[in-house]
Amino acid sequence: MSIRIIELFGFASADSSVAAVDHREQLRCPFLRDRCTKTLSDSTVSGVCTIQQVNSGPIICCPVRLYAMEYKILLDIAEESFGKGVRLTLGTDTPKLSHDGKNVAVFGKRWGRELHLPQRGGSGSYFVDWILAPLAPDGTLQELVAVEVQAIDTTGNYRAEREAHMAGRPFFGYSEAGVNWENVSKRILPQLIYKGHVLRRERLCKKGLFFVCPTPVYEKIRTRLGGNLVEYTAQPGSLTFRHYDLGPDLGQSTHRELLLSGQLTTTVDQVATAFTSPTNLPDAGVYQKAIEQQLH
Numbered sequence: 001m002s003i004r005i006i007e008l009f010g011f012a013s014a015d016s017s018v019a020a021v022d023h024r025e026q027l028r029c030p031f032l033r034d035r036c037t038k039t040l041s042d043s044t045v046s047g048v049c050t051i052q053q054v055n056s057g058p059i060i061c062c063p064v065r066l067y068a069m070e071y072k073i074l075l076d077i078a079e080e081s082f083g084k085g086v087r088l089t090l091g092t093d094t095p096k097l098s099h100d101g102k103n104v105a106v107f108g109k110r111w112g113r114e115l116h117l118p119q120r121g122g123s124g125s126y127f128v129d130w131i132l133a134p135l136a137p138d139g140t141l142q143e144l145v146a147v148e149v150q151a152i153d154t155t156g157n158y159r160a161e162r163e164a165h166m167a168g169r170p171f172f173g174y175s176e177a178g179v180n181w182e183n184v185s186k187r188i189l190p191q192l193i194y195k196g197h198v199l200r201r202e203r204l205c206k207k208g209l210f211f212v213c214p215t216p217v218y219e220k221i222r223t224r225l226g227g228n229l230v231e232y233t234a235q236p237g238s239l240t241f242r243h244y245d246l247g248p249d250l251g252q253s254t255h256r257e258l259l260l261s262g263q264l265t266t267t268v269d270q271v272a273t274a275f276t277s278p279t280n281l282p283d284a285g286v287y288q289k290a291i292e293q294q295l296h
Helices: 020-027 065-080 091-096 159-166 181-202 215-225 268-276 286-295
Strands: 003-008 048-053 058-061 086-091 102-109 130-134 144-147 155-156 176-177 207-215 238-246 258-267
Touching: 003 159, 003 176, 048 065, 058 065, 058 238, 065 086, 065 102, 065 130, 065 144, 065 207, 065 238, 065 258, 086 091, 091 102, 144 181, 155 268, 181 207, 181 215, 181 268, 207 215, 215 238, 215 258, 215 268, 238 268, 258 268
Parallel strands: 086 102, 144 207, 207 238
Antiparallel strands: 003 048, 048 058, 102 130, 130 144, 155 176, 238 258
16 A cells, blocks of 8 residues: 655655754654664665555654653653652663652663563563663662553655655655554564563563554554453553554644553453454455455
8 A cells, every 4th residue: 555754854754944954964863862763674764754544644653753752651651650740760870869759760772771681582572662660769669660662664665755855855646655554463462462471470560561552553453353352450461552643733843743642451361362362353255255256
């Protein structure tokens, strides 16, 4: 399915402002305040944050885009889990801090260090993107919350459109690229189920795993799992989906706001059962019918 680029290096693809042009020339991500980490197959820096299919709204295709507004998604989860007034701190800074019960140590990429965990069979499948760890007034660990952040991958090639925008030229129509929705079933859901079970064994993981994604990804997950997920409160073994959209385009030299669109808390067991026993199956005989249509 064809797509077009909505955001490039954090700005609207057609934005010709000084700020937008500077970010493109420097290959700089405004959300990381550093060089963009998203690359094409030949290691060219991509810069593509958000795309749109012919009949869809914007779809965030880079997880870093979800870190806009100074990693607000992490603060929102920390406040929901541990109470208003908490502050995020680098995990590596913990020994140097004065503690008052409001510090939440953050472990994740670009936040001091990622946690080194034992591997299973030579692979790092225990890893989650973020760990939020509230500290008691004496600096000791109280509990932990795990956060996974995912956007969606693209397939095909949008190079010609990207190059046109990089050069400040108009691009008409759509790129011959698509959205890899199969990753919902092949990669995203199996990882969430596995990691959810791992975290369930952690005594201090009292509110489970949070999964942050764009709203179109969440909608695909719900379609894949069917509409029968039972809602729970956050607890050990729970899985909370938080999904985000972009706010309106406010014009040149601006970034579209990241808006929380909804949240659903269920359990890892509910997701695993729905994943392995789907209820939204096609009618019986669809393969036979398709074959017979081709034979006549």
